[in-house]
Amino acid sequence: MAKTMPERRGSAVLGVDAELARKLLHDMLLIRRFEEKAAEAYTLGKVGGFLHLYIGEEAVAVGATSVLRPDDCAISAYREHGHCLAKGADPRRVMAELFGRRDGLSKGKGGSMHLFDRSVNFLGGHAIVGAHLPLAAGAAFAIKYEGRDAVIVCYFGDGAVPQGEFHESLNLAALWKLPVIYLCENNRYAMGTSTDRALAQTEIWKFGQTYGIPSEKVDGMDVLAVREVVGRAVARTRQDKTPSLIEADTYRYRGHSMRDPAGAVYRTKEEVEREKQRDPIVMFRERALRAGVVTEADVRAIEKDVNDRIDEAVAFADASPEPPDEWLFTDIYKED
Ligand SMILES: Cc1ncc(C[n+]2csc(CCOP(=O)(O)OP(=O)(O)O)c2C)c(N)n1
Numbered sequence: 001m002a003k004t005m006p007e008r009r010g011s012a013v014l015g016v017d018a019e020l021a022r023k024l025l026h027d028m029l030l031i032r033r034f035e036e037k038a039a040e041a042y043t044l045g046k047v048g049g050f051l052h053l054y055i056g057e058e059a060v061a062v063g064a065t066s067v068l069r070p071d072d073c074a075i076s077a078y079r080e081h082g083h084c085l086a087k088g089a090d091p092r093r094v095m096a097e098l099f100g101r102r103d104g105l106s107k108g109k110g111g112s113m114h115l116f117d118r119s120v121n122f123l124g125g126h127a128i129v130g131a132h133l134p135l136a137a138g139a140a141f142a143i144k145y146e147g148r149d150a151v152i153v154c155y156f157g158d159g160a161v162p163q164g165e166f167h168e169s170l171n172l173a174a175l176w177k178l179p180v181i182y183l184c185e186n187n188r189y190a191m192g193t194s195t196d197r198a199l200a201q202t203e204i205w206k207f208g209q210t211y212g213i214p215s216e217k218v219d220g221m222d223v224l225a226v227r228e229v230v231g232r233a234v235a236r237t238r239q240d241k242t243p244s245l246i247e248a249d250t251y252r253y254r255g256h257s258m259r260d261p262a263g264a265v266y267r268t269k270e271e272v273e274r275e276k277q278r279d280p281i282v283m284f285r286e287r288a289l290r291a292g293v294v295t296e297a298d299v300r301a302i303e304k305d306v307n308d309r310i311d312e313a314v315a316f317a318d319a320s321p322e323p324p325d326e327w328l329f330t331d332i333y334k335e336d
Pocket residue numbers: 079127128129130156157158159160187189190191256
């Protein structure tokens with residue numbers, strides 16, 4: 001369909017065309033609804049083990065992934081459903097993994113914290129805080145060694161910053177000029193510990209300066225700002241093999257995990273309510289509507305599609321059988 005003048009003008013104001021605006025909104029909403037359903041499934045006893053929700057932080061994964069190519073990689077910690085879905089994983093297989101079923105991304109043997117999908121170059125899902133930062137450096141080394149111009153985005157929380165792995169990884173990435181973008185999701189808390197109780201330097205992006213790599217802070221609730229800043233880093237990394245450190249200022253609306261559903265002990269209700277005023281999905285939807293790039297009908301269609309896909313994901317996960325007992329002994333060692 002030919003673009004109307006107002007839509008074109010709106011795209012210029014917003015900086016993205018209607019198709020991309022719809023995709024950004026769709027992908028953020030898909031993550032939000034996925035997480036809400038996952039929480040519901042957990043309370044029904046369908047999900048065992050840990051469950052850490054990404055609600056509130058959707059703009060980071062979606063904004064960053066929107067500037068990646070399919071051959072670029074992403075790697076994350078344990079709050080990773082959003083990163084994995086944004087990278088293109090099938091929500092049905094992600095849900096089945098949470099349910100511990102055989103059609104899950106990790107055959108139902110990993111659960112919420114161990115999603116992995118090579119088909120979309122999502123390299124996990126890692127439960128040990130900070131441990132995947134050196135893995136990202138290793139994957140970036142492999143990319144460089146093979147002479148490819150792909151990049152890897154490594155998402156991690158503020159809780160990883162005081163750890164040795166953070167500094168070791170930044171040092172090596174800078175020294176060896178590795179194509180890795182370290183993207184810190186600073187949601188102000190590591191479990192119940194606020195950053196000012198854990199970090200001597202709370203401006204996390206500044207650590208990049210120590211290692212002489214480009215570093216920036218971005219509003220992680222603004223999907224377009226994330227897109228711009230990560231886009232700049234990706235272009236630089238692809239061309240010059242220069243790593244970057246980006247700090248995204250974000251917020252989780254739920255507690256640390258389902259065992260801390262509201263996160264009410266270490267933060268005030270007022271703080272959470274204040275942060276909800278900058279809900280990344282609401283803000284982007286309103287902005288795109290105001291610019292005339294998406295219409296109310298587009299929003300309704302996106303909501304319907306997302307709800308259908310999440311319902312399908314739950315039905316698929318429910319129908320998938322449990323892994324057989326023999327699988328306890330497979331996938332332990334890599335066989336050539
Ligand atoms: C090495 C290590 N120490 C402690 C833990 C327990 N632990 C699990 S999550 C977490 C907090 C991490 O917070 P952050 O990195 O900010 O991520 P967020 O949960 O905020 O996304 C801790 C300490 C762990 N998983 N690994």
